Amino acid sequence: MMRKQTRREMATEAIHAGEAHDISGAHIAPIYQTSTFTFPDMAAVEARAAGESDSYMYSRGGNPGRTALAAKLAALEGGGTEGISAEIFASGMAAITAALMGTAKTGDHIITQQVLYGSADHLISDVLTGFGVSNSRVAGLEPEVLRNELKQHPETTAVYLETPANPTMSVIDIAATAEIAHRAGAKVIVDNTFATPVLQRPLGMGADVVVHSTTKFINGHGTVIGGAVVSSDEVLMADEIASLIRFTGGVPSPFDCWLTNVGLKTLPLRMRQHCANGMDVAGFLEEHPAVAATAYPGLKSHPQHELAGRQMDGFGALIAFDLGSYEAAARFLERLELCSLAVSLGNVDTLIEHPASMTHAVVPPEERAASGITDGLIRISVGLEDAADIISDLDQALGT
Numbered sequence: 001m002m003r004k005q006t007r008r009e010m011a012t013e014a015i016h017a018g019e020a021h022d023i024s025g026a027h028i029a030p031i032y033q034t035s036t037f038t039f040p041d042m043a044a045v046e047a048r049a050a051g052e053s054d055s056y057m058y059s060r061g062g063n064p065g066r067t068a069l070a071a072k073l074a075a076l077e078g079g080g081t082e083g084i085s086a087e088i089f090a091s092g093m094a095a096i097t098a099a100l101m102g103t104a105k106t107g108d109h110i111i112t113q114q115v116l117y118g119s120a121d122h123l124i125s126d127v128l129t130g131f132g133v134s135n136s137r138v139a140g141l142e143p144e145v146l147r148n149e150l151k152q153h154p155e156t157t158a159v160y161l162e163t164p165a166n167p168t169m170s171v172i173d174i175a176a177t178a179e180i181a182h183r184a185g186a187k188v189i190v191d192n193t194f195a196t197p198v199l200q201r202p203l204g205m206g207a208d209v210v211v212h213s214t215t216k217f218i219n220g221h222g223t224v225i226g227g228a229v230v231s232s233d234e235v236l237m238a239d240e241i242a243s244l245i246r247f248t249g250g251v252p253s254p255f256d257c258w259l260t261n262v263g264l265k266t267l268p269l270r271m272r273q274h275c276a277n278g279m280d281v282a283g284f285l286e287e288h289p290a291v292a293a294t295a296y297p298g299l300k301s302h303p304q305h306e307l308a309g310r311q312m313d314g315f316g317a318l319i320a321f322d323l324g325s326y327e328a329a330a331r332f333l334e335r336l337e338l339c340s341l342a343v344s345l346g347n348v349d350t351l352i353e354h355p356a357s358m359t360h361a362v363v364p365p366e367e368r369a370a371s372g373i374t375d376g377l378i379r380i381s382v383g384l385e386d387a388a389d390i391i392s393d394l395d396q397a398l399g400t
């Protein structure tokens, strides 16, 4: 007897979730490159107004390609759980903005970690403060310190975290943070860009909201800027996030959704190779005499290696390493031949950047120092080229 399949594995969901064949029978859904949608008659208009139909009306409010991508991402982050939904945004920053504006209003407080993605850092410390939303930092969201900070700030409505953190690769305990934050009545937002749902599913560990820069591994091919908010909190999604995307208008184009959806289909397969290559490259860097320090959650030397092993299904493709000085870093970066000197990450191509002068240049120097972003620090996003070729390029660039 055939059994009804209720839960499918990630590799299957990545390919099939959210996919619908339109009236043409096209196997791959077309790009609905349209601003508006027609109604056959006033009865259809009235049904929509009464909430009896969810037909499309205008592409800022919704577009079939965006719906499909949202369903796929929700399926992957949810790991088969019901009641999880997603909204797709024009960028990761638009998604983060909506998640924070949806959970923290004027007079509210946000607690976050010391090291953050540079633009998220700037948004919290310089933009949201202008709207009367204050913030404070707890270096690695250590439980005792976080508990104390929540007591100092009973007006805290959101704890925002990034793990592994950009660019230092420190790892934060999602389940422990969620438990402490919830006791104080605050929601937990996790930026899951570095790990992706393939390696880490924060909603299953108690987080309320996951945000993504889909620009990175989710698209995977470096063709689109995009973002997403995923949550199991139906009230937050319906009352805040859906409203924020519609009325602040940070919506993605139909073409961008389509490209991201195609990229997402291979995410589970890509992440497996990203992890294998990441491990090989991290092992090489750690052994190299010119490298002063290597931070990769998969290395035994990583301070939260054990936590990463518990919380993640793989260690990913991001590695931070220190060459000791700006001069040594610059010399190395200029000698690369195969790997590209470029920001962004999660592409099939290996990308290498200098956080202090690139992604984290917006962070003031004293804050950078407090975050461990030294002038000799380099971040590599290990791609899907053959690991031996990546290592050989790094080796020649490190050489004397």
Ligand SMILES: *Cc1c(COP(=O)(O)O)cnc(C)c1O
Binding pocket: 091, 092, 093, 094, 117, 119, 120, 162, 166, 191, 193, 194, 212, 213, 214, 215, 216, 225, 226, 227, 345
């Ligand atoms: C890139 C990135 C963002 C911002 O996303 P955009 O798509 O560039 O707006 C946020 N968080 C992390 C961890 C990122 O790597």
